[in-house]
Amino acid sequence: MKLHFIGVGKMGLPMARHLAAAGHSVTVSDPSPERCQLARAQGLAESTSPAASLAAAEVVLSSLPNDEALLAVAAQVAAHAHVGVIHVDTSTVSLQASAEAAQALAAKGVLYLRCTVSGNNKMAEAAQLTVMASGPRAAYDSVLPLLKVLGPNQFYLGEAEQARLMKLVVNLMIAQTSAMLAEALTLGRKGGLDWQDMWQVLGASAVASPIVKAKSAQLSQRDFTPTFTVEQMIKDLALILGAGVDSHVPLPQTALTFQLMQAALAQGDGQDDYAAIIRTVERSAGLPAD
Structure with a gap:
């Protein structure tokens, strides 16, 4: 063909x-x-x-x-x-x-x-x-x-346009997974848990979704080399929030994740992996990001 x-x-x-x-x-x-x-x-x-x-x-x-x-x-x-x-x-x-x-x-x-x-x-x-x-x-x-x-x-x-909307639904959940990890890992790290120990436990737990498992090998080493950047996720989150406005669907958690991505961008992480919002939340908790 x-x-x-x-x-x-x-x-x-x-x-x-x-x-x-x-x-x-x-x-x-x-x-x-x-x-x-x-x-x-x-x-x-x-x-x-x-x-x-x-x-x-x-x-x-x-x-x-x-x-x-x-x-x-x-x-x-x-x-x-x-x-x-x-x-x-x-x-x-x-x-x-x-x-x-x-x-x-x-x-x-x-x-x-x-x-x-x-x-x-x-x-x-x-x-x-x-x-x-x-x-x-x-x-x-x-x-x-x-x-x-x-x-x-x-x-x-x-x-x-069902395929377009479905992609936004999937990416909403991917973005929210990164926000969930950011808060959970920061809580654990601030409380004294070892970074790699947390990843081992998460990978064997009930929350070990495919996206968490896919990220674990890289992020357990605090490697934020991008598969999808903060800037790219900001673009997708803007599309998701726009779709919510058009359909009159409140997306408050997504809006907060969008703001976290904006903070990561402002802090110089725009070309890093979107999971760099982990570092954004760590900084807000007074932890060194690297």
């Missing part, structure tokens, strides 16, 4: 590479020359003419950073792709921007699938992403073999 992949960042690049390894003809494009160079180094073909690649593609995929990028790419796809092409977008964006993109694409006969993914860049590298999809069911059935290349779990959720 002829595929064109737009956006080869930390998530998009491994996804594109897996699709190429599965035997598909994949071209890629990205506004960053550095990302395009890295894609070429990993064996992917950079498009010399994105417009021509869009015109030739049977499926267009994208992994984009924000609403503005999605709307710009949707306009490009609408302008150059042929009628009946499927646009699979994996980005985390607002429901409003996604609906606007859907309208622009439908006007040109492009089938639009919102295929959000749950998992970090390491899970993308390992082809262990969970895909949450919404859009035309026939289009989903058509690209399901592609989605299965990205990870073991795929869920079809409806015809419209």
